[in-house]
Amino acid sequence: MEWGRTEVTETEQKTRFPDVPEEIILRILLELPIWYLLRFRCVSKCWCFLISDPPFSLSVQRRHVIVASHYYQPEFSLRCINDDGSIMEIPRPKPLQFAGCLRIGGSCNGGSCNGLVLLNSREDLFKWNPFTGCCKKVLSIEFLKQYSDSSIMDVSGLCYDSSMDDYKVVTWVRDGETSMACMVGSCRTKSWTKNCDPYYKKIESSTLVDEHLHWLVAESNIGEDPFSLATNLIVCFVLQTNKFVKVLMPNCD
Known part of the structure; x- marks a missing residue:
């Protein structure tokens, strides 16, 4: 009974999520904010490969602007300006989290x-x-x-x-x-x-x-x-x- 139920569920999933051409997936992913893309790398190996592919990641990064509010600690911070004009703060890179001074x-x-x-x-x-x-x-x-x-x-x-x-x-x-x-x-x-x-x-x-x-x-x-x-x-x-x-x-x- 449980095995049969699993088969039905898999069939339903295939019906609800048919195969989508890779070109369409790329177009959709390119419209997403960068922070969602980082999370979506965990969806599957295929998505991880697509999102981590250098040409794709380069296309995404070129659409964002990163600014530094100040050059020095403690005021220094990095922020990203998204396509919709919203601003998100970017965490410091791990090797530099405790650096006394940081500049771009x-x-x-x-x-x-x-x-x-x-x-x-x-x-x-x-x-x-x-x-x-x-x-x-x-x-x-x-x-x-x-x-x-x-x-x-x-x-x-x-x-x-x-x-x-x-x-x-x-x-x-x-x-x-x-x-x-x-x-x-x-x-x-x-x-x-x-x-x-x-x-x-x-x-x-x-x-x-x-x-x-x-x-x-x-x-x-x-x-x-x-x-x-x-x-x-x-x-x-x-x-x-x-x-x-x-x-x-x-x-x-």
């Missing part, structure tokens, strides 16, 4: 790429995926202290080099009172290299355009008056060569 990127926001967020604990850099909760230490900041004693990372950016399958951290450190030097960190090799391109006086927050980091900078010429007016220009970081190229400024005439 450098002192200016700019550490985000492909849905991954660069977190700076002032001792180490962590690559965090808010979608899966995975947080991994990728670089140590100790190496940078030989170039700057005060402000270790003024501005930083995270970008992805598809040719090397490597995420790179591009950060600017103060090298003297009037100029800043650039350091490039490889998350794959966990090493830093100093960029020998011209120094700049001032660097604004980075902007990721077509997988390349761009900055608005003030050019610094050797021997010039440190208090003279600087020339503003836009520079783009070329991933393959770890070099900067100047971008033509817009014509405002």
